[in-house]
Amino acid sequence: MQYMGSIFVSLLKPIDRRQFRTLVERHDGDAYDKSFKSWDHLVALIYAQLSHAKSLRGVEAGFNANSQHHYHLGVGKLVRSTLSDANARRPVSVFAGLFGTLSQEVDRLARQEGNEMLRLIDASPIPLGKVCAWADWNGRIRGMKMHVVYDPKADRPCSVEVTPATINDIEVGRRVPIEAGATYVFDKGYCRYSWWCQIDAAEAVFVTRAKSNMRLRATKRRKLRKIVGDGFRIIDDAEVRLVSKGDSKLAIRLRRIRVRREKGGVITLITNDMTRSAVEIATLYKTRWQIELLFRWIKQHLDIRKFLGNNENAIRLQVLAAMIAYLLLRIGARLHSVKIPLLRLAELVGQSLFTRKTFHRIDRPPPVNPSKPSPKVPANQMAFCYA
Template identity: 65%
Template sequence: MRFKPSILGKLVEPINRRRFQATVDSHDGDAYDKSFHSWDHLMVLIYAQLSGADSLRGLEAGWNANCQHHYHLGSGWLSRSTLSDANRRRPVGVFAETFDLIVNQLDRHMRREGAAMLRLIDSTPIPLGKICGWAKSNGRIRGMKLHVVYDPNSDCPRVLDITDANVNDAQIGRTITIETGATYVFDKGYCHYGWWTAIAGAGAFFVTRPKSNMGLKLVCDRRVAAPHGDGFTVIEDTEVSLASKGDSKLPIRLRRLIVKRQDGETITLVTNDLERSAIEIAAVYKGRWQIELLFRWIKQHLKIRKFLGTNDNAIRLQLFAAMIAYALLRIAARAGRIAMPILRFTDLVSQCL
């Protein structure tokens, strides 16, 4: 009988096995689990993510029930005790670098020629609760935080970092490699004058909201030629400078926009982009909602209260596996010209897995 690959087998085809093995070797990823290799581990966690398995016992039963596909996946029988040991000991860097490889491939699949380089930066909390006593609290939740740099043009996360919940967003923002010509869009949680200066110095731009205690003084007014945008109206466009003692820490020209939304709410934006029109800048900030779709996918399809381990390493591995699964779904949707939302496509794959 002619072999027909499983849905899972087709999804993981974009992962280059040789490059993956090179990553494993560089981290010595198979040093402690010689019978359960890193590839087996990755396949099992991707399957767990897409199938919705929320316990080691349920994952073991589901995986072993489909043993007819193990050979073609390059995997084998699963023991939950072996998986538990691997979750505790396998280096997170193996999955982190694999995610980077997949994202680069997704970017090549979905790059749009001539599109402006936009980078949306945000974070979302991963609550762990009292079961993980080691987890730190930020005053609201006890757990971890997922930091993402998202490219809306290629529709994929380009940078992913996982930290304790009490790590400041601006601290992670300063570690991002700045791309010349890119526009970084983020909220007021990423307020750091030194980082803003570095963005401008690298020939890039930022669009953000200032904190309420940020003193700005008027330099000159700018005329708004066409104030009405899609769901908002620009009511003020001015050039400003920092009016506090920290002038020397922000030696760049700033522009302040006051925008009235369709719901009547008024927001203030600050940018170092002096060339784009006010409507374009306001529209760029409005586009931040796109990263919320990614976070919504995470919250709906990642069993954030049912991790397959309660130690730090296991949770990080599962988070990276979830994001690898997300990128693979994006590649599959692109290759198959599937127009349905990623949330519905994930549901469909889960039913046919």
């Protein structure tokens, strides 16, 4: 009888177990939890994300109710106290390394020659409330922040980092490796002149929004060939220089573009791009909302609002597990040519994690009896047989 794996097994197949073991050995991931391996931990947290289990007890009950699938997943019975201990002690670097590997795999599957490299940088708050008394208060929330670099062309998070809420966005943003030829789009929270100079020196481009107290003086007006874009209108386009004292002067060419939005006021954009048109640059900044949509999707359809532990390590691991689950959904959809929207795919995966069917048939009912061979002759035709 031919074995057919579950949807969960198919979803985890892109993870190279040998590479994962190398990550575990490199970061000593099984040092404190030798009976509950890093692989068991990873599978449990991904299951919690996709099944929307809200508590350790719920994860334990739901996972152990499908013990007939444990062998093919390479895991054993789950105990919630063991999972809680592992959440508090397992190194975050193991899951972070796996996230990086899967992100590169999404890039490989989605890469198209000639496409420009576009990177959106932003951060999203993770409120923790009074339950986590250790969490810092930044004036708005008590909790942490999720910092993400996102590639909208491939729909993939390139990097993710979780920090206390009091860490300024620019402190994380300036650690992002700069790729030559890439365009970086970010909001005015990432205003650091020295970092802008580093981007320019690396032969990359940035597009950002100017702060209200930034003093600029126009040195050359640029001719506007097109002024109307999708939902906005260009007011003016000029090359500018910073007018300030001290060591905050920018030694690079800058360009200021004023944009009037249809349903808003006027915004001022700053860039070192002297090639694109004003409408193209304004459109680039408008794409920044795609990372906001990513944050919204993850918070609504994965689980980074209710946590399986109230310590910092557990929260970091759960955020990384959510991002890994997102990447696995993207890889599964591409490898199996699933054309349905990601939202519906996530819902179907959550409802059929332990259903035995092929991934590309996830939105269709399974065959009546996939192990029974199809007849060689029509049912209404007689056939010879030996007595």
